[in-house]
Amino acid sequence: MFLFDQEENREKIEEFIAFMDKNREMDGALLPVLQEAQNKFGYIPEEIVELISSHMQILTSTIYGVATFYSQFSFVPRGKYSISVCMGTACYVKGATDILEEFSKVLGIGLGETTPDRKFSIVETRCVGLCSDAPVVMINNQVYTHFKRADVDHILSILG
Amino acid sequence: MAQTLAEIKEMAWWELVKRLNETPDEYNIGHDSISLKGDYYQLQERIALRNIGIINPDSIEEYIATDGYFALQKALLMKPEEVVKVVKDSGLRGRGGAGFSAGRKWESAAKQQVEQKYVICNADEGDPGAYMDRSILEGDPHSVLEGMAICGYAIGANKGYIYVRAEYPKAVSSLINAIDQAQKLGVLGDNILDSGFDFHIELRLGAGAFVCGESTALMESIEGKRGMPRNKEFRTTERGLWGKPTVINNVETLANVAPIINKGADWFSAIGTPLSAGTKVFALVGKVNHPGLVEVPMGMSIYDIVYKIGGGIPDGKKAKAVQTGGPSGGCIPSKMWDTKVDFESLEEVGSIMGSGGMVVMDEKDCMVDIAKFFLEFSVDESCGKCTPCRIGNKRLLELLEKFTEGEADYTDINKLKNLSNVICTTSLCGLGQSSPNPVLSTLNYFYDEYKEHAEDKHCRSGVCKQLLRYEVNERCVGCTRCLQHCPVDCITGAIRERHYIDSEKCIRCGECFNNCPVDAITVY
Ligand SMILES: Cc1cc2nc3c(=O)[nH]c(=O)nc-3n(C[C@H](O)[C@H](O)[C@H](O)COP(=O)(O)O)c2cc1C
Ligand code: FES
Numbered sequence: 060m061f062l063f064d065q066e067e068n069r070e071k072i073e074e075f076i077a078f079m080d081k082n083r084e085m086d087g088a089l090l091p092v093l094q095e096a097q098n099k100f101g102y103i104p105e106e107i108v109e110l111i112s113s114h115m116q117i118l119t120s121t122i123y124g125v126a127t128f129y130s131q132f133s134f135v136p137r138g139k140y141s142i143s144v145c146m147g148t149a150c151y152v153k154g155a156t157d158i159l160e161e162f163s164k165v166l167g168i169g170l171g172e173t174t175p176d177r178k179f180s181i182v183e184t185r186c187v188g189l190c191s192d193a194p195v196v197m198i199n200n201q202v203y204t205h206f207k208r209a210d211v212d213h214i215l216s217i218l219g
Numbered sequence: 220m221a222q223t224l225a226e227i228k229e230m231a232w233w234e235l236v237k238r239l240n241e242t243p244d245e246y247n248i249g250h251d252s253i254s255l256k257g258d259y260y261q262l263q264e265r266i267a268l269r270n271i272g273i274i275n276p277d278s279i280e281e282y283i284a285t286d287g288y289f290a291l292q293k294a295l296l297m298k299p300e301e302v303v304k305v306v307k308d309s310g311l312r313g314r315g316g317a318g319f320s321a322g323r324k325w326e327s328a329a330k331q332q333v334e335q336k337y338v339i340c341n342a343d344e345g346d347p348g349a350y351m352d353r354s355i356l357e358g359d360p361h362s363v364l365e366g367m368a369i370c371g372y373a374i375g376a377n378k379g380y381i382y383v384r385a386e387y388p389k390a391v392s393s394l395i396n397a398i399d400q401a402q403k404l405g406v407l408g409d410n411i412l413d414s415g416f417d418f419h420i421e422l423r424l425g426a427g428a429f430v431c432g433e434s435t436a437l438m439e440s441i442e443g444k445r446g447m448p449r450n451k452e453f454r455t456t457e458r459g460l461w462g463k464p465t466v467i468n469n470v471e472t473l474a475n476v477a478p479i480i481n482k483g484a485d486w487f488s489a490i491g492t493p494l495s496a497g498t499k500v501f502a503l504v505g506k507v508n509h510p511g512l513v514e515v516p517m518g519m520s521i522y523d524i525v526y527k528i529g530g531g532i533p534d535g536k537k538a539k540a541v542q543t544g545g546p547s548g549g550c551i552p553s554k555m556w557d558t559k560v561d562f563e564s565l566e567e568v569g570s571i572m573g574s575g576g577m578v579v580m581d582e583k584d585c586m587v588d589i590a591k592f593f594l595e596f597s598v599d600e601s602c603g604k605c606t607p608c609r610i611g612n613k614r615l616l617e618l619l620e621k622f623t624e625g626e627a628d629y630t631d632i633n634k635l636k637n638l639s640n641v642i643c644t645t646s647l648c649g650l651g652q653s654s655p656n657p658v659l660s661t662l663n664y665f666y667d668e669y670k671e672h673a674e675d676k677h678c679r680s681g682v683c684k685q686l687l688r689y690e691v692n693e694r695c696v697g698c699t700r701c702l703q704h705c706p707v708d709c710i711t712g713a714i715r716e717r718h719y720i721d722s723e724k725c726i727r728c729g730e731c732f733n734n735c736p737v738d739a740i741t742v743y
Contacts, residue, residue, distance in 0.1 A: 086461065087423075087443030094385070094424060128445040128602075129426035131385055147347030148542065148578045149504035151592055185429075185596070186347035187386055188354075190502055191510035200388075 063104035071099050075107070079114050089117060093126055102133045130183070138173045138180035140218055143197045147186030150194040154208070158194060161211040179218075224288055224412075231284035235274065246273065253285070262528050264490065265514045266498050267314075267351070267474040271358040276393055279400040282361040288406045290477035294369045295414040302373040303329055306476065308484035310496030315341050315432075315469025316547070316573055316649070318495075318562040321476075324466055327456040328374040331464040336376035338367050339441070339460065339467040342383040342390070343425050343432035346545030347596070349576035351500040351512055352470035356383065356390035359474065360397035364407060364420060366473030369480060371418045374466055379420040382437050385427060394422055429546075429600035433648050434459075434467045436602070447602045448648035469574070471500055491517030495561035503529050505578040506536065515560075522556040525579055536581040540664070544573030546593045546600075547653035549660025550586060569660040571653070585682035586665040587672050590658045591619040597654035608651030611642040615655060622672040623683040629673055635662060687727050687742050691718045695739040701731035 065072065078095050082088045092111060096103050103126060112119045126132040144150075144159040159181070163169055166179050173180040189195050192204035198214070239246045239253065247254045253273055254260065265271070274281035282288070294302045307322025328336060340363055344352040355363065367379045383391055398420055401407035409417045423441050430436045431446040438460045440446035459465025475497060479487045488496045495517040501524065504510045508530035515524060521541055525531065532538045538553040543560075549570035551558060558568050565572050580589065594616045603609045615638050621627035639655035639662075646652045662669060671677045678686040691701075697715040709725045712718030720731065732740040 087441050089443035090423070090426060090440065094426060125443065125445055128447075129428050131425075131427035148545065148576065148592070149348040149502075149510075152505045152578060152580055152584055152589075184386070186350070188344070188350035190348050190350050190504040191512075193504060193510075 063100075063106050065106060068100065072107075072110070075099055076110070076114065079111070083115070088115065089122065089125055090129075093122070093129075093132055097132050102136045105134075135173075136177065137182065138177050140178060140198055141180050141182050143182045143184035143187075145184050145187055145189075145193070145195040145197070147184075147190060147193075149186070149190035153193040155194045157208045158196065158206055158211065161208050162215075165211055165215060179215075224283060224292055227280055227283045228286070228289075231278075231280035235281050235284045238275075239273070259509060259511070259513075259528065262519075262523070263514050264498050264516050266478050266490075267355060267362075267471045267500055268512065268514045269359075269478065270362065271354060271512075274359065276358050276360055277396055279361060279397070279404055279406075282359070286481060287361055287477070288365055290480035291365050291368050291372075291406060292412055294372055294480050295412055295416060299329060299373045299375060302369060302480070305480060305484045306373070309479045309487040310484075310491075310494075311472065311475055311479060311487065312495065312562065313469055314471035314475070314499065314574070316571075318572060321468060321472055324456055324468070325370060325373050327454065328376075328464045328466045331457060333464055335378075335463045336374055337460045337463055337465040338370045338374070338376050338379040339434075339437065339465060340367055340379065340381040340473055341432060341434065341437060341467055341469050342381055342387075343437060344384055344387075344470070344574065345429040345432040345600075346574045346576045348504055348542075348545060348578050349502045349574045351502055351575055353384075353387050353390055354512055355470050355474050356387065357393050360390075360393045361401065362474040362477060363394075363470055364397055364401055366468075366476035367420060368407060368411065368418045369476050370466055370468065370473070372416055374464070376464075376466070377417045377419065379418065380423055380441055380460070381420060382423050382425060382431070382441060384425045391422065391424065398422075428602070429596075430602045430648070430650055433650060436648070437467065438465065445602075447604045448650075450647070471575075492559070492561045492563075494563055499560065499572065499575055501560070501575045501577040503577050503579070505542075506532055506538075506581040506584075507579040508533050517561040518559045518564075520557050520559055521551060521577075524560065524577065525556065529579070532579065532581050536583065539580045539582055539584055540586065542570075542578040542580065542589065542657070543576060544571035544653075544656070545576045546596045547571060547649065547656055548573045548576075549656050550580070550589065550664060551660075552664045555664075569656070569663055571656070583680050583682070585623075585678050585680040586661040586668050587619065587622050587678070588680075588682045590661045591616065591623055593657035594619060594654065597650065601650060601654075605645075605647035605651060607642045607645040608647065608654065611638060611646075612651070612654055614638060615642065615658065619658070622669060623678075624685040625672070625676040625683075627673040629670075631673060632662070632666075632669055635669075681742065684727050684729075688722055689720050689725055689727065689729075689731060690722075690741045690743075691720055692739050692741045693717070694737050696737055698736065700734050700736060701740065704730040704734045706730065 096107050108122050170181050194206050196203045196206045303325045311321045312318040428446050431440045433448050435449035436446040455465050491497050498514050498516050500514045503513050513528050540550040540552050542550045562572050598612045598616050601608045639658050642655050695717040702710040709721040
């Protein structure tokens with residue numbers, strides 16, 4: 060299991076509270092607030108859900124209801140490197156399945172999972188809008204186009 | 220505004236021409252128009268993509284240089300109902316999927332006697348394999364802002380939202396910058412171009428749910444809720460976002476608005492076909508030599524797009540089909556590529572225009588597997604509100620899996636058909652109503668492939684792994700490599716003698732094939 064260290068994250072939490080204060084009047088603010096939390100903390104810790112609830116006067120059940128609907132939000136931390144193999148149509152017909160399989164095999168984890176050392180996660184993506192350069196792999200914000208199965212080992216060895 | 224638009228244009232035009240002249244091979248520069256050079260662009264007619272690859276998207280001046288915001292200026296001098304009429308007469312239909320008349324949508328919202336109304340730009344671009352909206356947002360953001368402002372004026376709304384996919388961070392930053400520039404220049408915000416008309420635009424980011432591209436689900440999402448489609452009691456032009464009259468249009472639809480106002484309804488309706496006016500942008504991708512965005516007049520044949528613009532199929536492979544319309548669309552076999560691309564013709568052959576994804580497939584693509592691919596998508600993305608979509612699609616997927624895994628029999632083909640029809644006719648929103656289309660269209664045109672999967676347990680494209688057969692051929696030198704790698708010990712044979720694979724026990728993992736040093740494993 061993992062713990063959310065409030066002490067270590069104090070600065071981020073303060074910034075997050077400031078964000079909520081700034082957007083308190085916005086109509087439909089919950090989604091932008093959740094997105095801010097996801098970006099800031101890399102996932103949405105339970106403690107942050109409580110904080111949103113008390114700060115924005117929204118029931119935690121409502122918050123969980125909304126957050127679980129959207130695939131962008133995660134309740135567990137992801138690895139240092141998020142590997143997303145695009146599984147959109149263009150990438151699929153250009154062999155994305157093979158690439159996904161290879162990452163899975165080498166890292167020993169499946170789609171949506173994280174390695175025990177929390178270094179790598181394989182996450183799902185469907186079309187990043189670079190279809191003419193398929194197949195596409197994204198690692199954090201770095202995009203790799205015309206990716207080949209044989210590139211997997213190379214990329215992973217660079218990332219260590 | 221210190222300078223008029225005409226003054227800015229005069230300066231900016233020469234600056235732009237000067238910059239483009241540095242790489243003259245890339246552009247045709249006329250005395251009042253600029254286009255991209257090369258065979259790839261020859262057969263295209265670029266309206267929505269008019270500025271892509273030409274202007275610098277970060278510069279509002281360059282947008283103005285190519286007549287940007289002149290349409291807004293012109294519209295503000297017209298009566299709102301005149302603006303609606305031009306758009307209606309142009310025949311512009313929605314480019315986001317359903318192809319509903321933009322003018323009629325605007326008209327309906329304009330008629331509502333309500334103080335607060337909204338304009339929404341649908342930039343959720345959910346069809347995996349289509350990226351024209353991203354390209355417009357990143358390459359020409361002002362064209363969307365201008366279209367929205369014109370729409371706002373026409374229907375009497377002073378607030379707009381752009382709902383962008385979270386997967387498009389560059390589009391988001393380009394929009395933020397464009398909105399900021401437009402406000403500073405006075406073509407957005409309060410009292411636009413001294414006309415007394417106010418229009419403000421706010422960005423909202425999607426959070427990774429395909430169904431949020433559906434108009435009512437999108438509104439729920441902006442309201443901060445789960446993005447589930449509403450029951451269609453009211454039109455969104457009567458009660459949309461926060462219960463107020465709302466026009467929601469797609470990015471490409473809005474990018475067409477300014478040229479229509481500038482050049483007139485007749486100019487636009489003369490392009491394309493009588494029922495499908497104008498051009499359409501397609502994302503030509505997959506097994507094609509020159510993938511990319513192509514904008515062509517409606518009514519061009521698929522053949523011309525794939526061969527004359529796309530340069531045909533790579534590696535000497537045989538073409539099999541194109542898929543249009545994404546998870547809601549269908550596959551059109553290569554023998555029917557004289558089909559014209561317009562709303563009616565595509566529907567006639569069992570597909571749809573959708574957002575303009577056009578994925579080319581060759582003989583190495585298994586059509587049963589493709590149907591399964593799209594259905595997996597729909598199962599994942601079903602919001603779960605209505606039963607036919609939530610459970611029906613899941614059952615349909617399980618049926619398809621029987622085919623790809625060699626478990627299906629002949630009767631399953633009929634079951635596929637029946638279940639598909641039930642899901643289409645009983646689902647709540649467009650997602651469920653169209654999710655079986657990939658199955659129905661492949662069943663229709665590639666029936667033989669389904670039959671082979673069911674009866675012969677054979678996949679002619681070699682995609683469905685469970686149906687592959689592995690055999691040792693005469694090239695075997697008896698090195699025992701395969702035997703050592705086989706995880707289920709189904710290979711027998713002595714050293715320096717030809718080996719044998721027991722196909723009953725074989726799990727088709729491919730290890731023998733991957734490890735054979737002399738190509739002695741045949742897969743078929
Ligand atoms: C499941 C589903 C997903 C959709 N996704 C999109 C989308 O990503 N982008 C889009 O513009 N329209 C999408 N639409 C169509 C919209 O509901 C709506 O028709 C469109 O935004 C209206 O704009 P238009 O008339 O300009 O096309 C989707 C519809 C359905 C049923
Ligand atoms: S399908 Fe992979 S980038 Fe579009």
